[in-house]
Amino acid sequence: MLGHHGSGARAGRNADRRLEAVRSGEASLLPATDIPAPAAPPSARASATGTRRAPLGGARVTYGFPNTTTAIVKGVQFALNPGESLAVIGPSAAGKSTLIKMLIGTLAPSAGAVRLDGADVHHWMREDFGRYVGYLPQAVELFEGTVFRNIARMGEAHPEQVFAAAQLAGCHEMIMRLPLGYETEIGENGQFLSGGQRQLIGLARALFGNPKFVVLDEPNSNLDGESEKNLIGALEKLKALGTTVVLVSHRPGLVQHVDLVLMMRDGAVEMFGPRTDVLNRVIAPSVPNNRPSTEVRVAKVTAPARRERSLAAS
Ligand SMILES: Nc1ncnc2c1ncn2[C@@H]1O[C@H](COP(=O)(O)OP(=O)(O)O)[C@@H](O)[C@H]1O
Ligand SMILES: [Mg+2]
Numbered sequence: 001m002l003g004h005h006g007s008g009a010r011a012g013r014n015a016d017r018r019l020e021a022v023r024s025g026e027a028s029l030l031p032a033t034d035i036p037a038p039a040a041p042p043s044a045r046a047s048a049t050g051t052r053r054a055p056l057g058g059a060r061v062t063y064g065f066p067n068t069t070t071a072i073v074k075g076v077q078f079a080l081n082p083g084e085s086l087a088v089i090g091p092s093a094a095g096k097s098t099l100i101k102m103l104i105g106t107l108a109p110s111a112g113a114v115r116l117d118g119a120d121v122h123h124w125m126r127e128d129f130g131r132y133v134g135y136l137p138q139a140v141e142l143f144e145g146t147v148f149r150n151i152a153r154m155g156e157a158h159p160e161q162v163f164a165a166a167q168l169a170g171c172h173e174m175i176m177r178l179p180l181g182y183e184t185e186i187g188e189n190g191q192f193l194s195g196g197q198r199q200l201i202g203l204a205r206a207l208f209g210n211p212k213f214v215v216l217d218e219p220n221s222n223l224d225g226e227s228e229k230n231l232i233g234a235l236e237k238l239k240a241l242g243t244t245v246v247l248v249s250h251r252p253g254l255v256q257h258v259d260l261v262l263m264m265r266d267g268a269v270e271m272f273g274p275r276t277d278v279l280n281r282v283i284a285p286s287v288p289n290n291r292p293s294t295e296v297r298v299a300k301v302t303a304p305a306r307r308e309r310s311l312a313a314s
Contacts, residue, residue: 056080056213056244058120061102061112063095071110072098074267080260085235085245087255087275089282090264096248097138099264100217103246104135116213134206138217138248140198142190147175148182150190151204165208168237170230171200195222207234214238216247220254232257255279 057079064071073095080086088096101107102114105121114121121129130153142150151162162182166172174197178184190198199222206214220228228251235257238245249255261278263271271278 056103056114056116056246058115059112061099061109061114063098063102063107064110072267073102073109075112076264076267076269077112078260078262078269078272080244080246082244083239083242084260085239085247085258086260086262087258088246088248088262088264089250089255090270094264095267096264097217098267100215100246100248104133104215105129131209132212134208134211134214136199136202136206136216136219138221140190140202142186142193142198142201144186144188146180146183146185147178147201150186150201151182151208153205153208157208161209162204165204168207168234169200169204170227170234171197171204174200196224196227199223200227203231203234207238210241211243213244214246216245216249218248218250220249220251228253252279 058077060075060077061073062071062075063073076095076099078086088099090096098107102109103121105114105124105126108122116124116132124132143154145154148157148159148162151157151165159182163172166175166182175182175184184192186192186201190201193201199219203216203219206216220231223231232254235245235247235254245258247254247258255261255275258275260273261271261275261282262269263278263282271282
């Protein structure tokens with residue numbers, strides 16, 4: 001158990017190993033150093049409340065694409081505790097993917113802020129962020145190169161790390177059936193693979209390196225029943241590892257395996273709360289509620305979001 005050792009001592013040993021590896025030119029072959037999350041800016045620290053860590057949350061976020069007048073995401077706010085999983089559901093064009101891109105810092109909110117472990121995701125160094133976050137976009141983009149390099153995010157990696165990610169994603173056997181296994185060239189944007197194969201390799205890439213926060217945008221849109229079962233297995237393993245997961249999906253099969261559900265419509269939160277509560281109200285109103293009712297933690301927000309600065313200071 002690592003807990004018996006001081007984290008300072010462990011960090012010191014890791015630093016020694018890294019230094020040695022740098023000398024021998026093998027630095028990139030080592031697993032990512034266990035560095036602490038980037039320090040929260042003072043304003044975010046001041047706004048943190050209580051003793052319970054809320055790794056994902058922040059001020060109400062609003063987003064409008066440049067040169068447009070309508071907001072695509074309107075005053076959305078929610079919080080996730082470490083290890084919790086959330087499904088974002090809602091009709092097409094509701095703003096789900098846009099919200100997801102703000103959660104991982106790809107899009108900067110027009111108003112509001114997203115915080116992970118108290119730090120605005122926009123203040124993270126992108127390189128560091130990649131170690132903590134695994135993202136599978138709705139339209140998977142793969143690189144020209146081998147399956148191995150794609151899962152390893154085009155960096156160097158130990159084979160065991162890559163195999164572990166593929167096994168977690170349930171695509172190790174599929175990869176082994178490719179002409180050259182992990183060394184198979186996938187072509188420009190993975191053109192030599194089927195849609196389902198691309199999605200599975202994108203999933204393995206998202207899970208590579210055991211990120212603490214995994215974000216999957218419609219991960220099962222191209223998957224067959226067997227692969228979807230594997231994906232559910234992966235969600236269960238992530239839960240056991242204490243990984244925080246946000247996914248977008250329409251399929252009840254997948255949504256059944258998350259803790260919380262956020263229903264979006266026209267860019268706003270229509271419902272947010274424990275899965276059973278939300279699904280009972282949205283998808284199957286006739287099914288009796290077999291769980292005690294829990295307070296819905298975030299109400300629909302219609303008021304315009306305040307500026308980030310004033311929110312962070314409040
Ligand atoms: N780059 C863009 N510029 C302008 N509007 C966009 C852009 N990307 C997406 N949109 C619009 O934003 C809305 C929400 O899109 P999206 O977040 O992808 O919805 P969802 O994932 O729920 O289907 C859609 O109406 C879409 O047309
Ligand atoms: Mg989408």
